Amino acid sequence: MMHPADEAPWRAANAANAVDAAVVAVARCDSARAAVHFGGRILSYGDLDRLADQVACAIARVTTPGTRIAYLGRNSDSCLVLLLAAMRTGTCLVPVNWRLSAQEIAFVLADSEAQWLFVEPEFAPHHVPGGTGAGTGPAGVILSDGLATLTGWAAAQAAAGQGAASLPPYDPAAGFVQLYTSGTTGFPKGVVITNERYSIHVARLGADPARWWIGTRAQDVVLVAMPMFHVSGCGIALEALAVGATIVLLPAFDAPGILHAIGAHRVTRIFLVPAALRIVLELPAVATADLRCLETLMYGGSPITPDLQALADRHLRCRFVHCYGMTEAGGNICVLEQRCDDPEVLRASVGRAIPGTEVRIADPSGRVLPAGFKGEVQLRSPTTFAGYWHNPAATTDAYTADGWMHTGDIGYQDDTGHLFLLDRLGDLIISGGENIYPVEVERLLALHDDIADVAVIGLDHPHWGQVVTACVVPRSGATLTLAAIHEWLDGRLARYKLPRVLHVTDLLPRNAAGKVRRAALREALAEARHVASITD
Template identity: 40%
Template sequence: MGQPTTLPALAAHFAVTTSDNPAFVFAGRTTSFGAFEARCRRVAGALADAGVGLDSRVAWLSKNHVAGFELWVAANMLGATFVPLNWRLAPDELAFIIADAEALILFASAEYAAAARQAAAGVDIRIVVLDEGADWAHDATPLAEPVADDAEAISLQLYTSGTTGKPKGAMLSHRALLGARPLWRDIDWYRWDDGDAGLLAMPMFHIGGMGWALMAFDSGRPNIILPEFDVETILSLIDTRAFSKTFLVPAALQLLLDHPRADAIDFGGLKTVLYGASPMPMAVLDYAMRRLSCDFAQQYGMTETSGTVVALAPKDHVPGNPRLASAGQALPGVELEIRDAAGAPLPAGETGQIAIRAPLNLSGYWRRPDASAAATDADGWLLTGDAGYLDADGYLFVRDRLNDMIISGGENVYPAEVESVLSSHPAVIEVAVIGLPDARWGEAVTAAVVLRDGEIADAEIIAWMRGRIAGYKIPKRIERIPFLPRNGAGKILRRAIREDLAAQG
């Protein structure tokens, strides 16, 4: 068998070559690669019976679960696309995505069954509630052979907000997800050896979670799946040396290190910690390197690049190394350019927009040809909207974002979304939302508000927002100002607000 080019082909490959080896461990139950692939065929048969076929979309609303991986591979076996949904979103946000995705069927865990029904009200979609006590695919005839084996078919559709605040479905092909991975298998932080196991604690609706899980699966090694990040459980797993590799956002790493039990934990079984998705406070990284004594690798990428395209290798993780402030170097198969406002390449040391050309780039945004055309140029370069520069050795330093996106605890927050909700509060005249540096979250969502009623408490405003927008998008800090600074054209000067509030501390 040659190098598998699709996810179902990869599952079939390991079902033959490592059939009895564990692929996933969830809720105390281990699933081998052979059993996993067989289960995916049965689920594919049930999906086919439900009308799923080529170019259909299968949606899923749940915390991390092995069933999510079954649905992903099974949908792909039929030439369909898997669409995991963010369970942290408010009902109106979910409703928009469900309507936009046009999925034939939505699977929800029992915990989110009510949310699924509420969000899908008025949409022609079948909802299946996955109950631990019943197997919805039990009576299905397993699919004999995958219907399609096309590397350019869309395997995964992840929703990522745009600067206007409307979510867009980034379409990721099998080629994007798998095409460059054979080039990476001998990289020290990517390589998996016999005895290695991974921990998946980041959410599967995020490329950080899905990309990490695929890294282990692609290497034929098991992943321990947690429904969500849980400090107590993770510390216990570390103490028993249950896993050797994991991916964490900086805020999660800090929560582990700050926990009262951390001093009593044996971290000796940890081999590699990958981190990314938001800025890493240097003090946290310095302490983590001293306390954990394992390899660290920073990852830079985005949903539109199927995850990591730039990495800072373990060899560069030396205290005091100025390159710790960088994102690292481009991975094999990835090209980087820094461009000026006119789109011309800039030399080393000059700051401009980061552009990426790689087989990992998205195929486009679902039903958004305008956004797709704006994101990628005619030569296949993805225009990231991030500003940065390359040094003489090709290390990428990310300086700022060309747009105003905030990354808080590894989650993307777009000011327009938060401002839209806040501006509808009867006490708010106008508002500007920015991100401020934060030791725990990387950036803290901060609202600068002009109020009609100066007596209203911050807690009352925050309580009003709950249920109207996802919890991680709610400002952690509200600052009252007499007016929003604007330029001559009337545009709000966010940078001025950010600088003033940062100076206040």
């Protein structure tokens, strides 16, 4: 079968997002090829193309290019169809993190100005305001029967005959997906990813023959268990469609389900954060599972610890690829194929930049540092994000004057270009692969009547990478417990952002400028053994 990206008419006309062009190309030359396995249903590429076109025509009837449409639900084939429909209509899909609290979801819907909300029934009671899509909140479509409901809605729009069903001209500069990421202000920011920039991203994944394993191949069967409101889940699914591969889509992380799916569908490629990988590999059923089909395991969010690597080596015979990326980069920045014969120091690296991406290390004044010197990791690439939605100041701040993007990470490069990460400028906490900014939690805890002062840090944890730790100064006469804080935060904050460790103190360490010395707190608490903690 011809590689979709090689189909001349699509390349010459530049008439579509590369992912959508590939879906159309495969649908034309190999329509029966399996595109998506989900919930016992198989969508061929012909099916996927037809359904995306049907939904796109309906969206074109009720929106204009640039409109935001939102999806609130777990991973589903409906979400994939909506993504392709957004590409075809010049609209932009906002996959909303269903793990957020009701208040946080309401913020994302309001900030994105979504005119339509496609929502799974589980999340519908609190998030279908019944608007008209014209300024009073998004019009709600409850996907009570998943894809069948979505296509039924599309048919109803066609029957109503409202508006024109013709699709608008392709706009390479239009955003097709808007992913929300936590920000240092404590409020999420919408990262706009455009057709053109993402098309460049998928094209360059196969640009280095010596590192062909960076990208997905047409013969791959790719398991997607990471959430599609993250660049990890969304990106891996789109990369698979861009080469005509087959996706095995799970609604959410499910360790037994992952183990079953690998064997049942002969999965060749998967991405997991280390905490999730450990849960899968500690299942008793791993001992008898046939995992020989798995060829590439990509991981990121935190390194694999030596004990986890030893556990993985006992059960897997696949390639391990450490990925370092971020939403604003459009996906991966650096990758490392981890080999058992690599020197220990090299295995601590996150690898070298992928084709088309430049990485440098700079000091606070912007001076570029030579190999071995620590500073901020900065990158330059034609695939970095177009901007933060309705936030030009933050967009400007994200780039240097000469066009390099700030990552907020501290690291260094060796003489071969391998990148080593050391710390995070923004004190980002990564717990179980989820990004959590301390200020986001601090902002809420500061409203608690019994808390006089608060700082939130991440403490290292063998399973989750880090755990959210609240360091609080109680008001006079108050008694604080972690359970009580959890109860107070219920509904205000996503559960994965809740503090897992509580440290009560009389005073927070601060510098001469009055800023909390987080490093001092981390050092002190890393040695302490008297803090109170609970786990889910």
